Amino acid sequence: MRAERMIDLRFDRVSKRYLIPHETEDRGSLHPWRRRLRSLWRPPREFWAVREVSFAIERGEALGIIGHNGAGKSTILKLLAGITTPSAGEITINGRAAALIEVGSGFHPELTGRENVYLSGSILGMARSEIGRKLESIIDFAEILEFIDIPVKRYSSGMYVRLGFAIAAHLEPEILLLDEVLAVGDMAFQRKCLDRVRALRQAGRTIIFISHDLNAVEALCDRVLLMQRGEVIADGPPGEVIGQYKALATKGTTSLFPSMGPMREWRDVDAPGDRVVRLRRVRVCGEDGATMSAVDIRNPVGIEITYDVLEGGHVLVPNVHFFNEARLHLFVVLDLEPEWRGRPKSAGRYVSTAWIPGNFLSEGSVIMGTGISTLAPYESHTYEKDVVTVRVFDPMSVNSARGDYTGPFGGVVRPLVSWNTYVSCDGSSTR
Amino acid sequence: MPSDTSIVYTPRSEGSPSIRVIRPPSLSLADLAGHVRSLTRYAGLIYTLSEHRIRVRYKQSMLGVTWAIVQPVGLMAIYTMIFSFVAHIQTNGIPYPIFVFTGLVPWTYFSTALTTGTSALVSHSNLITKVYFPREILPLTYVIAGVFDFLIGSSLLAALMVISRVPVNANILYAPLMMAILTMFVVAMVLILSATQVKFRDVGLGMPLLLQIWMFATPIVYPLSAVARLPRPLGWLYRANPMVGVIENFRRTVLEGMAPDFAILGVSMAVTTVLLPVAYLYFKRVESTAADVI
Numbered sequence: 001m002r003a004e005r006m007i008d009l010r011f012d013r014v015s016k017r018y019l020i021p022h023e024t025e026d027r028g029s030l031h032p033w034r035r036r037l038r039s040l041w042r043p044p045r046e047f048w049a050v051r052e053v054s055f056a057i058e059r060g061e062a063l064g065i066i067g068h069n070g071a072g073k074s075t076i077l078k079l080l081a082g083i084t085t086p087s088a089g090e091i092t093i094n095g096r097a098a099a100l101i102e103v104g105s106g107f108h109p110e111l112t113g114r115e116n117v118y119l120s121g122s123i124l125g126m127a128r129s130e131i132g133r134k135l136e137s138i139i140d141f142a143e144i145l146e147f148i149d150i151p152v153k154r155y156s157s158g159m160y161v162r163l164g165f166a167i168a169a170h171l172e173p174e175i176l177l178l179d180e181v182l183a184v185g186d187m188a189f190q191r192k193c194l195d196r197v198r199a200l201r202q203a204g205r206t207i208i209f210i211s212h213d214l215n216a217v218e219a220l221c222d223r224v225l226l227m228q229r230g231e232v233i234a235d236g237p238p239g240e241v242i243g244q245y246k247a248l249a250t251k252g253t254t255s256l257f258p259s260m261g262p263m264r265e266w267r268d269v270d271a272p273g274d275r276v277v278r279l280r281r282v283r284v285c286g287e288d289g290a291t292m293s294a295v296d297i298r299n300p301v302g303i304e305i306t307y308d309v310l311e312g313g314h315v316l317v318p319n320v321h322f323f324n325e326a327r328l329h330l331f332v333v334l335d336l337e338p339e340w341r342g343r344p345k346s347a348g349r350y351v352s353t354a355w356i357p358g359n360f361l362s363e364g365s366v367i368m369g370t371g372i373s374t375l376a377p378y379e380s381h382t383y384e385k386d387v388v389t390v391r392v393f394d395p396m397s398v399n400s401a402r403g404d405y406t407g408p409f410g411g412v413v414r415p416l417v418s419w420n421t422y423v424s425c426d427g428s429s430t431r
Numbered sequence: 432m433p434s435d436t437s438i439v440y441t442p443r444s445e446g447s448p449s450i451r452v453i454r455p456p457s458l459s460l461a462d463l464a465g466h467v468r469s470l471t472r473y474a475g476l477i478y479t480l481s482e483h484r485i486r487v488r489y490k491q492s493m494l495g496v497t498w499a500i501v502q503p504v505g506l507m508a509i510y511t512m513i514f515s516f517v518a519h520i521q522t523n524g525i526p527y528p529i530f531v532f533t534g535l536v537p538w539t540y541f542s543t544a545l546t547t548g549t550s551a552l553v554s555h556s557n558l559i560t561k562v563y564f565p566r567e568i569l570p571l572t573y574v575i576a577g578v579f580d581f582l583i584g585s586s587l588l589a590a591l592m593v594i595s596r597v598p599v600n601a602n603i604l605y606a607p608l609m610m611a612i613l614t615m616f617v618v619a620m621v622l623i624l625s626a627t628q629v630k631f632r633d634v635g636l637g638m639p640l641l642l643q644i645w646m647f648a649t650p651i652v653y654p655l656s657a658v659a660r661l662p663r664p665l666g667w668l669y670r671a672n673p674m675v676g677v678i679e680n681f682r683r684t685v686l687e688g689m690a691p692d693f694a695i696l697g698v699s700m701a702v703t704t705v706l707l708p709v710a711y712l713y714f715k716r717v718e719s720t721a722a723d724v725i
Contacts, residue, residue: 018723078722082453082563085719091453099562106558110487122479123562 014089064221095174109153142166359416534651544577548621
C-alpha cells in the first residue's frame with residue numbers, strides 16, 4: 001500500500017433535510033385543538049439545508065467555508081460536530097473534533113468562573129485531570145485572575161467571552177471547527193484568538209473555519225469552499241473562490257431579496273422615466289467605487305444614479321428612499337448640492353451619487369427606491385421602488401456603535417454619537 | 432504587549448485511532464452496546480455535571496443539603512397525621528411514621544429524578560444546539576443527583592430504625608437489588624419522558640398530576656396487603672406497576688426483615704428489562720433530530 005496523505009475528514013454525498021411543520025395556517029373557523037391535531041398528521045414541508053455535498057480534507061489543511069446566510073455553512077458545521085445527524089450520506093472523521101460554535105458553551109450563571117471552567121471544559125470534551133492541569137494557564141489567558149471565584153453572572157460580557165475562549169484555546173483538538181467566534185471581544189483579544197488558531201495550524205491541526213469575514217478567511221485558510229443553497233459551487237484556493245463569491249454577490253443572486261441586487265441597469269427601450277429624464281443605472285458602491293452587495297456598518301456607502309436627460313432646461317433633483325427589511329420607510333435623501341441646486345440641466349448623461357455616512361444605517365438589508373423630481377413646482381419624472389439592496393453588517397470590532405456589546409441591537413438606524421460626561425459636584429443641592 | 436506563550440500545542444501524533452463515522456440514524460439493538468461504550472468515554476462529563484446538579488440545587492438555599500431530609504420528613508409528618516390518626520391504616524404493628532418513611536425514601540428519589548430529569552433536554556436547549564455529547568447524559572445526571580438525595584434519606588432512615596430499635600436481619604442485603612431495579616426503571620422513564628418533552632411540552636405540565644396518582648397506586652402510605660382484595664382486572668393492573676414490587680420489597684427486607692416477594696418483584700424486573708432498551712432506542716431516535724426541533 002502506498003503512503004497516501006491522511007484524510008482527516010470526508011463528506012460523502014451528505015444531505016440534510018429539515019422538516020418544517022405546517023402550523024401557522026390561520027383558519028379562524030377551526031378550533032385551535034383541531035388545528036394542532038391537523039398539523040400532527042399533515043406531512044410537513046421539506047427544506048434541504050445541505051444537498052449531496054462531498055469533499056475531503058487532508059490532515060493539517062485549513063479549510064474555509066463561505067457563502068451567504070442560509071447557504072448551509074452552519075449546517076455543515078453542526079453535522080461535523082455531531083449536533084445533528086445527516087438525512088443521507090456519510091461523514092467520516094478521523095480524530096478528536098472540537099466545535100466552537102459559541103464561546104462560553106455550557107456556562108452556568110450561578111457557578112463561579114473556576115467551577116465553570118470544569119463544567120464547560122468537560123462539556124467540550126476535556127478530561128478532569130486535563131482541566132486541572134491547564135486551569136492556571138486558562139485563567140492567565142483570560143486575564144481574570146481576581147474574578148475567578150465569583151459567579152459568572154456578575155461578569156462583564158468581555159470577561160465572559162474571554163473566559164469562554166480561553167477554555168476553547170486549551171482544547172487541543174485534532175480537528176478544530178470554528179464558526180464566526182473570532183468576531184468577539186476587543187481588538188487585542190481578537191488578535192490573541194487568531195494567534196491561537198495560527199499556533200494550532202502550525203502544530204499541524206486540521207481547521208475548518210466558517211465566516212463572513214473574507215479577510216480572515218483569506219488570511220487563515222489554504223482552501224475555501226463556496227456554498228450556495230445547500231450545494232458546494234466552488235472549491236479551490238482562497239483568492240480564487242473569494243473572487244468568485246464577490247462576483248456572485250455583485251450579480252445579486254445572494255441577496256435576501258432575490259429579485260434585487262446591488263446594481264440595476266436598464267436598456268434604452270425600457271428605461272423608466274418620462275420625456276424629460278430616464279433612469280439608466282443605479283448601484284450601491286463603496287468609497288473605492290466598487291459595486292458592493294454588503295457593506296461594513298462603519299464605512300460610508302454610496303448610491304450612484306446614472307440618468308439621461310432628454311429635454312434640457314429642467315431643475316432635476318435625484319432622490320433616494322431607504323427602507324429596511326420590514327419595509328419601514330427609513331428616510332429620504334435629496335440631492336441639494338450647491339453646485340446644481342436650482343440650476344437647470346441640459347440634455348446629456350449625468351451620474352449623481354448620494355453618500356450615506358458610516359455608522360448610520362442599522363444592521364440588516366436596506367432596500368432603496370430611486371427617483372428624479374423637479375421640486376418647485378413639484379413634478380415627479382420617475383420613481384422606481386425596490387431598485388437595489390445592500391446588506392449592512394457589523395464585524396463586531398468595537399469601533400462601531402455597538403462598542404463591546406454583541407447582543408441584539410434594536411433601532412432602524414444606528415448612529416455613533418458623541419457623549420459627554422462630567423463629575424457633578426452639586427449633586428446634593430438639586431433636591 | 433508581550434505575546435503569551437503559556438500554551439504550546441504539541442504536534443499531533445500520527446495514526447490517531449479514533450475514526451468516527453456519522454450516518455443517518457438507523458436503530459438496532461446492536462447499536463445500543465456501542466452507545467453504552469461511548470458513554471464510558473464521557474465519564475468525566477457525567478461526574479462533573481452530576482456534581483454540578485447537586486451543587487446548584489443547594490447553592491442559594493439557606494438549608495442547603497438539609498432539604499434532602501426536610502422533604503421526606505415533612506411528608507412523613509403529614510401522612511402520619513392523615514393515614515394513621517384519621518384513616519387508621521393498619522401496618523402489621525410497625526410504627527406508622529417509620530412505615531411510611533421507608534416507602535417515602537425510595538419514592539422521593541423516584542419522583543425527584545423523574546420531575547427534574549424530564550425537563551433535562553428542554554432546559555439545556557442552548558447546549559444541545561451548540562455542543563455534541565451523548566444527550567442521555569443530561570437526564571442521567573439528574574438520576575445520579577437523585578441517588579445522592581436517596582443516600583442522605585437512607586442514612587436518616589437508618590438512624591430512625593436504630594432509635595426505634597427495629598430489628599434487622601440478613602434480608603436487608605436484598606435492598607441494593609431493589610435500588611438497582613428502581614434505578615433502571617427511573618432511567619427508562621426519564622429517557623422516554625425527556626425525549627417526548629422535546630416535542631410535546633405537555634409532559635412536563637402533566638407530571639405533578641401523574642406522580643400524585645402514581646404515588647397512591649403504589650403501596651407507600653398503606654401496606655400491599657391492604658389492596659389484596661382488589662377486583663381482578665384492577666388487581667392485575669395494580670400489580671403491573673413496577674413501583675409496587677420495588678417499594679413493597681424494599682420495606683419487607685429493610686423494615687420487616689422478610690425475604691423479598693419474588694412474584695411481585697419479578698413483575699418489576701420483567702417490565703424494567705423490556706422497557707430500558709426500548710426507552711434507550713426511542714431516546715436515541717429522538718436525539719438524532721433533537722437539535723433541529725428543540
